[in-house]
Amino acid sequence: MLNRYREILSLPGALQFALAGLLARAPMSMVGISIILAIRALYSSYSLAGLISAMQVIAFAVCAPVLARMVDRYGQMQVMLPSVMVSSLSVVALIFAILNLAPPAILAILAVVMGATSGSLGALVRARWAYVCKSPAQLQVAYAMEAGFDELVFVLGPVAATLLAASVHPVAGLWVSLAFMVVGSLLFLLQRSTQPPTNRPVPGQKKRSVMRSGTMLALAGTYVFTGALFGANDLSVVAFADEVQMSYMAGIILASMSLGSLISAVVYGARVWSTPLWKLFIGGVVILAFWASTFVFAPNLMVLAVLMFFSGLAIAPTMTNVNTVVQRISPPERLTEGLTWMSTAMTLGVSLGSALAGPAIDLAGHRGGFSFTLIFAWLMVIAALLGIKTLRRVLQQKPVPLPEFEAVQPSHEAAPSSPRPAQPSHETAQH
Structure with a gap:
């Protein structure tokens, strides 16, 4: 049963970006509950904790599609590396603001910056799978595996955040989330051989929103x-x-x-x-x-x-x-x-x-x-x-x-080692 997973993970660069992507996504199930636990413990306010967490989520929802469009145009590393660094610095600032009982307005601003710049790492990983997979059947396996990774994160993340807040310190979950974010994102984004190529717009041609x-x-x-x-x-x-x-x-x-x-x-x-x-x-x-x-x-x-x-x-x-x-x-x-x-x-x-x-x-x-x-x-x-x-x-x-990527490849990126082979038609695709 595991042969199909072994097949996709043996694709060039696949295992490396899949594991890095899993590490980078760990904070998605930890940050929200860690913010709530930290603010509840130090500010003694569920209302404030819920408000700050909600503002972070809303900022993500509003800005993630904008970042994604920039990623498609300029590249994953070129857009998300500086964005994730800004998000990481805002997490550090939020931790110190909570520890020093900063005014709620400061917490709100930092939470908004953090959410607005975090982006959807899961989408970046799945975009890479669409680029490296050679058939619809392989892509089905890859997306199923990524769904499993998401569930693994949501099984372990909230439990880890709760244990850290209870046994170490109220902000310990945020520090661990930060470590996963920085290390995982760097390991993922610096793997440039599997980064999907960019597509620069044709002058005068407007593209409709998906x-x-x-x-x-x-x-x-x-x-x-x-x-x-x-x-x-x-x-x-x-x-x-x-x-x-x-x-x-x-x-x-x-x-x-x-x-x-x-x-x-x-x-x-x-x-x-x-x-x-x-x-x-x-x-x-x-x-x-x-x-x-x-x-x-x-x-x-x-x-x-x-x-x-x-x-x-x-x-x-x-x-x-x-x-x-x-x-x-x-x-x-x-x-x-x-x-x-x-x-x-x-x-x-x-x-x-x-x-x-x-x-x-x-x-x-x-x-x-x-x-x-x-x-x-x-x-x-x-x-x-x-x-x-x-x-x-x-x-x-x-x-x-799985169409060909007709792209403008940045000169500093490594080109794929071989062209993508012709893909089977929808009628023959196994799904």
């Missing part, structure tokens, strides 16, 4: 509600655990969902799928919605953990399919932007879900929050169904899943 595509809008709408499902679910799990005086179980319950997703990522990527991609996509969305709808009926935490595990089995395949669709329908020179818009949609959805589920939990306990999880789950399905006709048509019109 979000003017009906298919991209449908995928983004689906992801907004998927993120809202996750945001409402996280708060509801914490509330359920608090109600039964087992708050320490909240992280374990949430990890059961990530564990299910991690397992499914490994299995999904190891198989060759003959089912059309649009059917795989809508099937995963419906399965996720079904299991998420059962959470509100869970009589205890043990049952909830089992239900969440089964729901997690649909997460990684669904995200793999979405990223694969984005890769197929986006122009090669706009791929990073397209992938980043999906991250932005998910992030905005998480904020929406948390904002709406919180008051519901205050009024009706954990079942009030899980009611919003159920609602968002089926809104996710509706959004997917509204775009499925367009998605099916567009995929059938895309006979070349």
